[in-house]
Amino acid sequence: MHILIIGAAGMVGRKLAQQLVLDQRIGTEPIDRLSLVDVVVPAKVYDFRNITAEAADLATPGTAEKLVAARPDVIVHLAAIVSGEAEADFDRGYRINLDATRALFEAIRQEGMKSPYKPRLVFTSSIAVFGAPFPDKIGDDYFTTPLTSYGTQKAIGELLLADYSRRGFFDGIGIRLPTICVRPGKPNKAASGFFSNILREPLAGQEAILPVGEDVRHWHASPRAAVAFLRHAMTMDLTPLGARRNLSMPGLSATVGEQIEALRHIAGEKAVRLIRREPDPVIMKIVSGWPRDFDTKRAAALGFKAEATFDEIIRIHIEDELGGKIG
Amino acid sequence: MHILIIGAAGMVGRKLAQQLVLDQRIGTEPIDRLSLVDVVVPAKVYDFRNITAEAADLATPGTAEKLVAARPDVIVHLAAIVSGEAEADFDRGYRINLDATRALFEAIRQEGMKSPYKPRLVFTSSIAVFGAPFPDKIGDDYFTTPLTSYGTQKAIGELLLADYSRRGFFDGIGIRLPTICVRPGKPNKAASGFFSNILREPLAGQEAILPVGEDVRHWHASPRAAVAFLRHAMTMDLTPLGARRNLSMPGLSATVGEQIEALRHIAGEKAVRLIRREPDPVIMKIVSGWPRDFDTKRAAALGFKAEATFDEIIRIHIEDELGGKIG
Structure with a gap:
């Protein structure tokens, strides 16, 4: 199997590549090439017999055709600019999140017109396709009314994915990732950053700022769960999806208070004391428009699984990022 | 007010232009130009002091910019190729139903960057944005999972419309028309043609073919209702829509049997005897994937209205197309 990961330098892309190298196979098939x-x-951080890493911008004409010409069996499309950037730069957001995605889909179709070619295509979408007001739980048949250009671009990608799949140009699946927690790395200025910051920083003995109240509820999954979603999506039988190719992934609905309680279980009161409350009305307002909970029956029935407790999410962070030890 | 109708040669576009000329105004504002x-x-329907009619293909680069340069106050975008054609010619469908729509939206944004410009934009979408399986009634928050490229293109147009409106580039509303019945003109080969044929032809003393069973239920509105939807959408206050700019229009859910019963009330047994049953498994299968009924609370609350009985729909056809007399 030849696997192509587009957007492989991002956090989820890196972790996916690393896991595939460890596995050496995908499902029952050996991986013989990883692009x-x-x-x-x-980074080619991994020891693998046939791995290539290259810089290429899918939004540049000709790039998609070149990548697809190698006829990878599985294509994982993770590349996107984030919500804040797509909102700040309208043209760039549409060019990268919409036009480049469409260029990829179209390159696959064109390649298949030369001689039969029908790869598996895994597209990462986002819960940003939904926009407030919400029901308490967002069900599998709830409509997509994004409140950002990023969410709009992802929702359009989902529609194109479903149509190209229905037409038989590729075998596509779109997966809507929950907010990834605990996100490794440095604190960043994303409005959602604090969900990770308030755990990651105290676990490393550092102070973190909490800009919202403890009653704020949100939808989470670990980086390890995200990688597992992608690996499952790369190999599972897609027949049961029919024409409905896009799925909200399972996750854990938890309040900030529940996150802090889990931190207390695992790292004690000393860690919790490192959380400094600095209410920020701007972040409060943004976050109030975000989904709080989902009912992901379809994904669950198809074998996708996320964590059941925040203790588990924190333990995964300690194992995968901190070498098993709290700093 | 300067009103631009794109797709003005189609059945709905012609009727809308005709009605605007009769009204001479839209809401409380006089119409001083109609393009x-x-x-x-x-056709330059009727006598109007300032009317222009021109051939232009929105899918040709530069056309949208030229149309928008005249800064119409209200733009009604009806232009599209139909479902069957978009399915038969993938490239043409995307070019006309998606790229040309986006070119129009983008031309408005670019015009507004030169100096402030924010027209009302009315986009006609379709119940084809929905795909089976359905609940008995499709509610206002049901997801769009089209089963045709046409439906996909309309659903993408809806998402773009909402994002461009949210960004303030225009004041947009998308309206999903029911199947228009009784459609005037000749019988055509569209799979939905029989819904109109079985009424229009017998009313004119002609035979019509019914390819499905009498229990088939579908969602209808008259041409007059469609024009009324558009006129309301051109002037109503869009503030209550918030970011959710796309609405399923009201309609009448009726079975073929109920259509025939209405024909019997109005034109008698003689007319009903002109319906010849010729079951067609291909059409039966297509139609089984179509919506049967909707719950259009939002549109109703916003003042959109359709017919309540098929007798009414038939009477409108007799008044508007047959000069009040049954042939």
């Missing part, structure tokens, strides 16, 4: 692509050269 | 555009030159 990593991103706008910056992805 | 009709289609890929073929639209």
Whole structure:
């Protein structure tokens, strides 16, 4: 199997590549080639007999055709600019999140017109396709009314994915990732950053700022769960999806208070004391428009699984990022 | 007010232009200019002091910019190729139903960057954005999972419309028309044609073919209702829509048997005897994937209205197309 990961330098892309190298196979098939692509050269951090890493911008004409010409069996499309950037730069958001995605889909169709070619295509979408007001739980048949250009671009990608799949141009699945927690790395300025910051920083003995109240509820899954979703999506039988190719992934609905309680179980009161409350009305307002909970029956029935407790999410962070030890 | 109708040579576009000329005003504002555009030159219906009709293809680069440069106050975008054609010609469907729509939206945004410009934009969508399996009634928050490329293109147009409106580039509303019945003109080969044929032809003393069973239920509104939807959408206050700019229009859910019963009330047994049953498994299968009924609370609350009985729909056809007399 030849696997192409587009957006391989991002957090989820890196972890996926690393896991595939460890596995050496995908499902029952050995991986004989792994191609990593991103706008910056992805690190070839892994020992693998046939791995390439290159910088390429899918939004540049000709790039998609070149990537697809190698006829990868599985294509994982993770590349996107984030919500804040797509909102700040309208043209760039549509060019990268919509036009480049469509260019990829179209390149696959064109390649298949030369001689039969029908890869598996895994597209990462987002819960940003939904926009407030919400029901308490967002069900599998709830409509997509995004409140950002990023969410709009992802929702359009989902529609194109379903139509190209229905037409038989590729075998596609779109997966809507929950907010990834605990996100490794440095604190960042994303409005959602604090969900990870308030756990990651105290676990490392550092202070973190909490800009919202403890009653704020949100939808989470670990980086390990995200990688597991992608690996499952790469190999599972897609027949049961029919024409409905896009799925909200399972996750854990939890309040900030529940996150802090889990931190207390695992790292004690000393860690919790490192959380400094600094209410920020701007972040409060943004977050109030975000989904709080989902009913993901379809994904669950198809074998997708996420964590059941925040203790579990924190333990995964300690195992995968901190070498099993709290700093 | 300067009103631009794109797709003005189609059945709904013609009727809308005709009604606007009769009204001479839209809401409380006098119409001082009416621009009709289609890929073929639209008829300059009736006598109006300032009316232009021109052939222009929105899918040709530069056309949208030229149309928008005149800064119409209200733009009604009806232009599309139909479902069957978009399914048969993938490239043409995306070019006309998606790219041309996006070109129009983008031309408005670019015009607004030169100096402030924010027209009302009315986009006609379709119940084809929905795909089976359905609940008995499709509610206002049901997801769009189209089963045709046409439905996909309309659903993408809806998402773009909402995002461009949210960004303030225009004041947009998308209206999903029911199947229009009784459609005037000749019988055509559209799979939905029989819904109109079985009424229109017998009313004119002609035979009509019924390819499905009498229990088939579908969602209808008259041409007059469609024009009323558009006129309301052109002037109503869109504030209550918030970011959710796309609405399923009201309609009448009726079985073929109920249609025939209404024909019997109005034109007698003689007319009903002109319906010849010729079951067609291909059409039966297509129609079984179509919506049967909707719950259109939002549109109703916003003042949109359709017919309540098929007797009414038939009477409108007799008044508007047959000069009040049954042939």
